Amino acid sequence: MKKIVLVTAVWCTSCIIMRPRYLEVIKNSNTVKEFNEYDFDDDEEIVDKLKIGNKLPVAIIYDGEEEVSRIIGEKSINELKGLIGLKNEEI
């Protein structure tokens, strides 16, 4: 059971490009059960705890409660599937 936390910002062009891609991948996925999006400016406390570095968007992938990987910046949908680990699933 996977969970994704996505950090974006209203002023970030890459975030505007990536948000629909994440939603599409998650919509068709059987594994990702939870998806939360936080805004870099509005959700300052939560975002700062995640220590996301200096690039946006950042997607943090959890397996259960344990963080397994991070996806930074712009990726194609196929890259996303691979990085989230959905490739061999039937989508």
Added chain:
Amino acid sequence: MKRFKQIFLFLLVMLGFLVVSNTNVSASDIDNTTQEKNIVNIYVFKTRTCYHCKELTKYLNELTEKYDNIVVNDYYYEGKNVILYKEYKALFKENGFKTGNGFPFTIVGGVAFSGDSVAKFYLEKYIEKYTYNDFVDVFQKYQNGEEIKESDFDKSIIEEINLPIFGVINIKNVSLSLIAIILGFLDGINPCAMWILILLISLLIPTQDKKKIWLLGGTFLLTSGVFYFIMMLGWVSLVKVIMAKSVFLIIIGIFAICTGGYNLYKYIKSVIKKEDGCEVTNAKQKRTLTKKIKGLVNEKSIFIALGGIILIAIIVNFIELACSAGMPLLFSNILAINEVSTFAEISYTILYVIFFLIDDFIVFFIAASTLKIKAVSNKISKYSNLIGGIIMLILGILMLFFPNILMFSF
């Protein structure tokens, strides 16, 4: 994304076309009839120790063997020649010639050259032209105390080339325009200034209030354009002042090479790390500005909102100046080197700012008319780091080692 690629390709083709077309004007363009040859006097101001003067003397000796109708008159920088040198320098400078500040200084007919490489490049063309065509020997005319008219001067070969389709075009004007377009476009692509516009659009679109979007977004762009234009003129004036000392040409050249190198480093890093995204520089400052703009967008009074947007536009463009100081400084330096008139300075700077804002205009126009945001991928800014870096490296090297090329006297 595809449209931007087309714009990039078009600009590169234009640049390539112009570099190729800036080749010599072949001698055959000059009318070679069997009429009697004119005597062509060449006047050379020089010093006894100057290396470049010796180089030019060697070249002139070769020319005198090749052309029997030329006479070389040497004027060593001594005695009364010192005043003569200054007078002729001033005379030609007033009439738009680059007179530089050293030796050799060569005059033939209605044209003057500073330095040996430029003289070697053009002298033969003018000799061939003057051999069979009437011309004004400005040096002699001035010596005789006659009044010198603007029409006596001759830039026909230096600054003009005859191109198919386009006909006669002025190299300097076209080249400076092209540099204004390319540097302005590359300066604009960098994400430093774009994020505020995206923020504004992203906040305004949900209001679905087209009038408000055009008003606030348009005011932001207009203010940014005017402010950036004023800043650019400031750069140009500053560079003109410091350019008086040629050491600054070296400093700016080194600065350009370092900035170009840093841009290339950023490109390579993003290729290796595969992280094309939005950079979060100075999170605290970004959050403060974001909150302020959110407040302004929701502001009931349109006048307060407008005032706030104007202020924010100025602050942001001021902050981002450091982020993109490289290109404006380089551009200002090229204008200064070319000793363009104030009117030309302003025109080229306006052209620069138009292309600096062109990507913002496109994004804003699409958003305001469709109420959808067409985000420009950061992959493009990655390539702007690459292209911008290469161009800055080239310009920096030219400034250091071949400044006359930047004066478009190849």
